[in-house]
Amino acid sequence: MTASPDAIEHLLRTEAPQVLGALVRRFGHFDIAEEAVQDALLAASQQWRTDVLPENPRSWLIRIAYRRMIDTLRAESADRRREKEYVASEQRFSSPHPTAASHDDSLNLLLLCCHPALSSASRIALTLRAVGGLTTAEIAHAYGVTEQTMAVRISRAKQQIRKSGARFEFIVDDDFSGRLSAVMRVLYLIFNEGYTVTTGTELTRTDLTGEAIRIARLLHALVPDDPEPAGLLALMLLIDSRRATRTAANGDLVPLADQDRTRWDQATIYEGAELIRAAWSQGDVGTYRLQAAIAAVHASAPVAEETDWEQIAALYLALEQVEPSGIVMLARVVAVAHAFGPARANTLLRQLDRDHGLLQHPLTMHRAHAIRAHLREAEGDAAAAREDFLAAADMTKNEPESRYLSRKADGE
Known part of the structure; x- marks a missing residue:
């Protein structure tokens, strides 16, 4: 059957972690495996646009990636005996429906990416790249660093996995609790990036939110007695x-209310x-x-006016004790505004900004200015609100969000 370019792109994004997992499970060598998978994906994107899709796309990708990897290992290795073992492995995967093609490797791949040998930042960055499919530029923007810095971090993470001799399979002696926390954080970031993308013309990327939910379901099934997953x-x-309901027919952002x-x-x-x-x-x-x-x-609120904002404000206060991030603090300001009025919320925002620099920090400043704009508007200071709306619109790289803030500055 033939498929549209968008359908092919979605299929490749879905299958990429499975193919990578199959290679790493058989061969190890995470860094070489990822390069082989990228070659296979490129070959597929070119061939499938002109030919019919193979009957089993994952099997097709695995075979191509295996051959690319064996070629690389053959070129690098002087050990002829090991080369023969790799060739034998290739032959085991030459059938139309290799066993590995039906195996879901997402969770094992996630656990490998969150190996204890890696720093927390490297675990998240590597998993976003290998499993989430985010580009290095997108990950760099999320962390407020340059693309070159993030590329170096990801490369070093792959090298560290190789040096550590990490096994692909999980065993009970590993630091599962720590790796589970890192995996959950990764999935959370993948979902957030998909729900409101950092850059681009679209508000959301359903491929990322869907993948995050899919793997979160697998994670919950793996540890059903753990309440946090x-x-x-x-x-x-x-x-x-x-x-x-988050966007109008023309793609413009629709606020929650x-x-x-x-x-x-x-x-x-x-x-x-x-x-x-x-x-x-x-x-x-x-x-x-x-x-x-x-x-x-x-x-649970059938209409926005029936939202229990006092309960939400209390929950955000509890969340701030567990995770005192700028994003959580700003969310509490919004809840306080709805529950107790803009004056009280503005006082809270000024206090939090004095203590944490929310209006200047790269990860919070656009949201902080947008929230202050709404508060100033509610207090009747239209000129100051316009200034903040324009500042926030200029700070965000998400086009639907920027258009919304610009319209608010114009009094719409």
């Missing part, structure tokens, strides 16, 4: 339930609410369960 999955589902809640995905809301309900009372509540609880409060 359940909370993370619940959070993603509850937020993703609003996806269809103006969204048509009758179009929210009720089945997804129910699944997310049941997950957080079951996980809420299991031990000390962590960051993902708190965020899921906030999303559940939003989802």
Whole structure:
């Protein structure tokens, strides 16, 4: 069958981590395997646009990537015996439906990327690159560093995995708790990047949100008794339930208060609410369960005016104790504004800015200016609000968000 370029791109993004996992599981050599996978993806994107799709795309990609990898290993290795072993492995995967093609390697790949030998920043960056499919530029923007700096970080992470002799399979003696936390953080960032992209003409990238949810489901199935992965999955589902209402027909951003809640995905809301309900009372509540609880409060309000903002403000205060990030602090300011009025929220924002520099920090300044603009508008200071709206519009690289803020500056 033939497929559109968009369908091919989606298929390649979906299959890439599976192909990479198959190579690493058989050969090791994460860095060489990723290069082989990239060669296979390039070959597929060129050939599949003119030919019909193969009957089993993953098998096709695995065979091509295996051959590329063996060629590289043959060129690098003087050990002829090992070369023969690799060639024998290639032959085992020459059938139309190799066994590895039906094996889901996403979680093992995630655990490998979150190996204890890597720093936290390297774990997240490498996983976003290898599993999430983000470009080096997108990851660099999310961390507020240059693309060159991030490329070096990812390259060093791959080299460190190779030097450590890390196994692809997980064993019980590994630091599973630490690696699980890193995996959850990675999935959270992948989802957020997809839900509101850092740059570009579109507000969302459903390929990334869908992949994050898919792997979060696998993670929850792997550790069903751990409440935080359940909370993370619940959070993603509850937020993703609003996806269809976040933009107008012309692609413009629609704020939460103006969204048509009758179009929210009720089945997804129910699944997310049941997950957080079951996980809420299991031990000390962590960051993902708190965020899921906030999303559940939003989802339970049939109209925006019935939102329990006092409960949301209290939950954000608890979240700030667990994760005192600038993004969480700003979200609490918004909740306080709705619950107790703009004057109190403005006082809180000034205090937080004095203590943490929210209006100057690269990761928070555009949001902080946008929030202050709304607060100033609510207090009747139109001129100051316009100044902040324009500043925030200039700071964001997401075009729908920038258009929305510019319209607000013009009084729309």
